[in-house]
Amino acid sequence: MREHVKGVFLVILLGLFALAGALTLGIQAVYGHEISIILTLIAVALGYRIYLHGIRSLWHGNVTAQLFATIAIFISVVAGLVLPSALPIFGTAEAVGYLTAAAIVAFIILAGMTLEGYIIHRTRGALEKLIKMSPTTARVRRDGEEVEVSIDEVKLGEIVLVKPGDKIPVDGTVISGHSAVNQATITGESIPVEKTVGDLTFAGTLNENGVLEIKVEKIAEDTTLAHLIQLVEEAQEKKAPIQNVADRFTTYFLPIMAVLASSVFAASYFTLGFEVALDRTVTVLLVACPCALSIAVPVAVAATIGNASMNGIIIKGGTHIEKLKDVNLAAFDKTGTLTVGEPRVVDIKTFGKYSEEDIVKYAAIAEKFSEHPLSKAVVAKASEMNIKIPDPTDFKTIPGQGVEAHYGSKHILIGRKMMETAISEEADKLMGQVESEGKTAIPVVLDKQVIGIVVAADTVRENSLEAIQRLKSIGVKTAMITGDNMQTARSIAEQVGVDEYYAELLPEQKVEIVKKLKNGHVVAMVGDGVNDAPALANSDVGFAMGAAGSDVAVETADVALLGDDLTKVEYAISLSRKAFSRMKGNIVYAFVWNIVALSLAAFGILTPVLAVILAEAGCISVVINSALLLLNKPKPLAKI
Amino acid sequence: MTVEKVIFNTTKIDCTGCRSCATDLEADNLRHAIARLSGVSKIKVDEITGKVTVEYDNQKSSLIKITERVEKLGYKVETISREEIK
Numbered sequence: 001m002r003e004h005v006k007g008v009f010l011v012i013l014l015g016l017f018a019l020a021g022a023l024t025l026g027i028q029a030v031y032g033h034e035i036s037i038i039l040t041l042i043a044v045a046l047g048y049r050i051y052l053h054g055i056r057s058l059w060h061g062n063v064t065a066q067l068f069a070t071i072a073i074f075i076s077v078v079a080g081l082v083l084p085s086a087l088p089i090f091g092t093a094e095a096v097g098y099l100t101a102a103a104i105v106a107f108i109i110l111a112g113m114t115l116e117g118y119i120i121h122r123t124r125g126a127l128e129k130l131i132k133m134s135p136t137t138a139r140v141r142r143d144g145e146e147v148e149v150s151i152d153e154v155k156l157g158e159i160v161l162v163k164p165g166d167k168i169p170v171d172g173t174v175i176s177g178h179s180a181v182n183q184a185t186i187t188g189e190s191i192p193v194e195k196t197v198g199d200l201t202f203a204g205t206l207n208e209n210g211v212l213e214i215k216v217e218k219i220a221e222d223t224t225l226a227h228l229i230q231l232v233e234e235a236q237e238k239k240a241p242i243q244n245v246a247d248r249f250t251t252y253f254l255p256i257m258a259v260l261a262s263s264v265f266a267a268s269y270f271t272l273g274f275e276v277a278l279d280r281t282v283t284v285l286l287v288a289c290p291c292a293l294s295i296a297v298p299v300a301v302a303a304t305i306g307n308a309s310m311n312g313i314i315i316k317g318g319t320h321i322e323k324l325k326d327v328n329l330a331a332f333d334k335t336g337t338l339t340v341g342e343p344r345v346v347d348i349k350t351f352g353k354y355s356e357e358d359i360v361k362y363a364a365i366a367e368k369f370s371e372h373p374l375s376k377a378v379v380a381k382a383s384e385m386n387i388k389i390p391d392p393t394d395f396k397t398i399p400g401q402g403v404e405a406h407y408g409s410k411h412i413l414i415g416r417k418m419m420e421t422a423i424s425e426e427a428d429k430l431m432g433q434v435e436s437e438g439k440t441a442i443p444v445v446l447d448k449q450v451i452g453i454v455v456a457a458d459t460v461r462e463n464s465l466e467a468i469q470r471l472k473s474i475g476v477k478t479a480m481i482t483g484d485n486m487q488t489a490r491s492i493a494e495q496v497g498v499d500e501y502y503a504e505l506l507p508e509q510k511v512e513i514v515k516k517l518k519n520g521h522v523v524a525m526v527g528d529g530v531n532d533a534p535a536l537a538n539s540d541v542g543f544a545m546g547a548a549g550s551d552v553a554v555e556t557a558d559v560a561l562l563g564d565d566l567t568k569v570e571y572a573i574s575l576s577r578k579a580f581s582r583m584k585g586n587i588v589y590a591f592v593w594n595i596v597a598l599s600l601a602a603f604g605i606l607t608p609v610l611a612v613i614l615a616e617a618g619c620i621s622v623v624i625n626s627a628l629l630l631l632n633k634p635k636p637l638a639k640i
Numbered sequence: 641m642t643v644e645k646v647i648f649n650t651t652k653i654d655c656t657g658c659r660s661c662a663t664d665l666e667a668d669n670l671r672h673a674i675a676r677l678s679g680v681s682k683i684k685v686d687e688i689t690g691k692v693t694v695e696y697d698n699q700k701s702s703l704i705k706i707t708e709r710v711e712k713l714g715y716k717v718e719t720i721s722r723e724e725i726k
Binding site: 053056058060062090120121123124127131152220221229230233236237238299300302432 | 677678
């Protein structure tokens with residue numbers, strides 16, 4: 001590809017020199033005949049790709065702008081070569097003039113084509129970046145030795161070793177080691193994520209500081225990164241509906257131009273003579289390029305989708321850009337979307353002589369080996385407080401009720417329902433209060449005495465509040481839809497600041513709410529893409545968040561947020577609004593540009609060279625304007 | 641290793657009229673998408689006719705795999721010819 005571009009530049013450069021030389025000679029008008037031949041050769045050499053394209057398209061039944069350019073140049077060349085001998089009024093100067101114009105026109109079209117091609121190629125930049133992040137080799141442990149092999153040779157289930165500073169070559173699970181991993185390639189979030197045993201890793205992400213051993217689960221074309229690249233490619237090919245407007249126009253554009261060119265020729269021939277008629281027809285053919293119209297939208301769509309992908313957002317086609325721009329209500333699922341989705345210990349209440357450490361320690365001993373999310377929250381809290389947790393002497397989990405354990409001579413009970421102890425009035429009141437706030441109270445009983453209460457709650461994500469505020473700032477209403485109870489819902493709704501909330505809903509009721517909200521609103525529904533897939537499918541634009549690694553979520557959603565950053569919802573909407581207004585602007589601009597240029601050409605105000613410059617300038621400005629969407633950036637997150 | 645050469649028509653790449661600027665974008669995309677499939681050694685996309693020529697190692701890839709990819713990109717595929725060349 002690069003070689004090809006280089007070749008074209010070389011031709012352009014040579015053409016320029018030859019042209020400059022020929023022009024200098026031409027002014028002297030001494031070697032008229034020789035110059036004519038040189039100019040003809042230049043026009044043919046510079047434009048051969050255009051002619052080939054034009055003629056081949058015609059052969060396949062398509063009238064194209066290349067065909068027009070070919071005809072225009074052909075007319076000029078014939079006029080320059082044949083007319084002086086056929087018509088005595090034609091001097092050498094006129095002949096050289098025609099041929100010079102033909103050569104310059106061919107040169108400008110070629111230059112314009114190259115520049116457009118280059119810019120269009122650059123809009124693939126985002127995709128190329130992702131492709132470049134695809135690993136090519138991996139260090140695999142085989143027969144106790146480390147060997148570096150090509151990525152094609154890595155097998156599922158093998159163990160790869162990733163050193164600090166290396167790219168992780170596969171999707172897999174960490175089986176030993178600990179490190180910070182920069183997942184910006186996938187999620188667009190550049191703050192490294194801690195990875196330790198049991199965590200999932202993605203191919204193409206960067207291991208920053210520790211050595212990791214990873215068990216291979218997905219390779220090559222099956223990795224999350226590879227899927228991402230494919231999705232972006234597919235999305236860029238999906239047209240935006242507004243494209244149809246431009247397409248419909250361009251379908252009629254060229255036939256109309258052919259008629260227009262013939263009429264201009266006829267009208268001028270009978271009133272102003274052959275020479276003027278020739279000039280004007282050539283000029284009309286040269287400005288008759290619907291180029292700006294036909295590429296304004298596709299380039300903008302590609303640039304927008306590329307930009308989004310660099311920010312961890314996959315917009316799955318041009319249609320969704322148009323829907324996104326109209327979104328005026330964003331509904332969020334609660335658990336796992338606005339909240340982290342796992343309970344955390346948020347408070348510890350103590351009774352009597354016991355300290356917070358005591359409460360957490362005894363609770364953690366009893367819960368050490370339990371898999372329940374609440375138990376995990378307690379154990380996590382203990383290690384956060386640097387409390388060493390000894391093993392319980394024995395323990396048993398009573399499903400739905402709690403845990404009973406012994407530690408030496410001590411008897412520990414966790415959980416409300418299995419307490420044989422009468423709860424003190426103080427503890428009872430406290431627990432009631434905690435639960436009314438939508439949190440979970442876990443009483444800790446030591447030798448039949450309540451020594452304290454661990455309060456756990458699902459916590460709001462770091463960026464949820466900011467995400468909601470940003471949406472409000474661009475005029476989007478917000479709502480929360482949850483299956484959870486009213487108290488919890490109210491508490492979370494207040495913390496994140498949504499405009500309205502709906503609680504205690506079954507999945508099918510969530511769908512009903514979405515349908516109701518759609519009455520009068522364009523609704524974006526944000527969820528994890530798995531549990532709330534029906535609600536997502538029924539909204540105008542379904543967002544799945546945290547979608548990296550979950551093919552189902554990516555598949556269901558119209559827009560997939562690969563990371564956990566909810567502020568990207570606002571970014572996707574803002575970017576789409578900008579993109580759409582640019583598409584529309586470009587179409588209008590290209591339309592007006594075409595009309596003006598055509599009028600000027602038909603009335604003989606433009607020369608052929610000026611005409612082609614105008615046409616190219618119109619086209620290139622539209623391409624650049626669209627491609628610039630790639631440079632859009634989200635507002636940085638406030639540091640917390 | 642056997643290399644197969646397959647030629648197929650794709651019907652979305654229709655010239656919209658201009659100097660194939662829009663088509664360039666699509667053809668470029670198509671070219672890259674096929675080139676990245678494992679086993680593909682040569683790829684040519686004719687942006688005027690929509691004809692695609694691919695050479696690939698048929699132990700690493702298959703016609704089905706390639707056409708599936710192209711179809712996912714939004715094209716209708718119609719195989720014209722298929723031959724073993726090595």
